Amino acid sequence: MTEILNIGVIGLGVMGQRMLERLKGHDRLRPTLVWDANALALQQTLQAYPQLRAANSAEALLATPGLHTAYIATPPAAHLALANAAFDADLAVLCEKPLTTDFDGARRTIARITAEGRRDAVNFSLASSPGLQALKSAWTDGSLGDWQGITIELSFAAWPRPWQSGAGAWLSERVEGGFSREVLSHFIFVLQHVLGPAEVVAAQAAYPADGRLAETSLKAELRMRGVPVHIDAAVRGDVADVNRVTVTGSQGGLRLQEWFGLSQRLGNDGAWAPVSAASSDQLRQQSQRSQLDHWAAMVDGQSHGLPRFAEALAVQETIEALLTGK
Ligand SMILES: NC(=O)c1ccc[n+]([C@@H]2O[C@H](COP(=O)([O-])OP(=O)(O)OC[C@H]3O[C@@H](n4cnc5c(N)ncnc54)[C@H](O)[C@@H]3O)[C@@H](O)[C@H]2O)c1
Structure with missing residues (x-):
């Protein structure tokens, strides 16, 4: 499959920026829409990446037609709610680690992932x-x-x-x-x-x-x-x-x-x-490229090596x- 996969990025702090940098030049994964609760982070990201569009909220981002996957790079407390909203929108989710400290919420989320056949992964690099x-x-x-x-x-x-x-x-x-x-x-x-x-x-x-x-x-x-x-x-x-x-x-x-x-x-x-x-630097770059390829495979519904x-x-x-x- 060679289809371009459009990414909605939520959370544009240190890790969100690193991921945008890593995604430059990937042949399939393409960040298109971004959202951060902090207006300055959003504004600075749009300045650095004029090709991106800003959503008005996380909900609006996830509801935008044409997205294939959400990347969630907020602090951990927001991960599960955002991931569940993304699953509601039928998106494949790559969430940052740590997944959460809300174990009951995580178990409910995992149960729905299994029941609904959702595509989920966590970014352990x-x-x-x-x-x-x-x-x-x-x-x-x-x-x-x-x-x-x-x-x-x-x-x-x-x-x-x-x-x-x-x-x-x-x-x-x-x-x-x-x-x-x-x-x-x-x-x-x-x-x-x-x-x-x-x-x-x-x-x-x-x-x-x-x-x-x-x-x-x-x-x-x-x-x-x-x-x-x-x-x-x-x-x-x-x-x-x-x-x-x-x-x-x-x-x-x-x-x-x-x-x-x-x-x-x-x-x-x-x-x-x-x-x-x-x-060590070359190994890091190879691993990061390979991690992105696994993400694309996850979005395609293919087998992949990322932890769920x-x-x-x-x-x-x-x-x-x-x-x-x-
Ligand atoms: N995989 C890795 O190697 C790696 C490395 C560093 C950080 N991380 C993880 O990435 C996540 C983010 O870390 P960071 O260092 O970028 O933190 P950060 O504080 O630099 O950035 C978090 C961003 O999320 C925004 N935000 C907070 N709540 C939000 C919400 N509900 N909706 C939208 N935006 C919201 C904040 O405004 C901020 O811009 C954490 O889970 C962290 O553990 C992973």
Whole structure:
């Protein structure tokens, strides 16, 4: 199929802008209509992309004839209502993560998706990454031997990170934001996608005393298919940001680092070496292009590799359990 797929974009903050940039030049996906509750964000987007048209409201956008799909990039609290309105309009939906913290609302939405055969996906950017594929293959073909343990290490110099400092206050607040929902969720998605459900064995999050701001550290242990998963994540101040997931097997290891980087260790004494000659940046670009192709396949009603709402809810259940503590 080569039909152009018209996208209505709701939410034009940091992520909405990044997606508009990524969509430039895609051969099928074409943003056409945009809406943001903030008039300035809307105005600035129209200045940067004069070919776009602004709707007068989210409802008006979703009711516009000719759209094929909605991309929802608002803060999490608005995701479900907007997604349901988009399903009402018979649109395929790509929603940003985290799906929601309203688990009952999510279950009702997933039930209608199933009953009505809706097309739904959540934008976990690692879904189309070589790292996820490598972990999946290693689990299936046994090339790492027995999986003895997994560590997830996250370090932030500051929260929010500088590139997302223009985001709304929600990102630094406990109700919707924090690094566990925003960053850790990507790696929990990868591991649950490969291994299945997670059991929280122990979890301890530390929060500022003000009762308002999000977690500053999280130490936790999960178990997935019997494999222990250790999490050590914190806002550490004056150190470079780190994100690293290391799988240690009896015959070697695999490591995802800085999002799209991928290294392997053959045997237990060997040094870590990159799996691919492509740079981390090239791997990021390939993954992002592939993510868009999966989105187009989802809109076409074809099989695709993006997580659906049910998988994103399972990730969020783990994240919220970690934040609640055990
Ligand atoms: N997939 C990724 O890699 C990735 C990266 C960053 C952010 N995100 C996710 O994207 C979403 C948005 O994050 P952000 O950093 O762009 O936040 P942001 O605060 O920069 O932007 C959110 C925008 O949504 C608008 N908005 C809020 N409520 C709205 C509503 N009901 N209707 C219309 N517009 C509304 C705000 O005015 C704002 O412009 C979050 O869920 C976040 O977790 C995903």
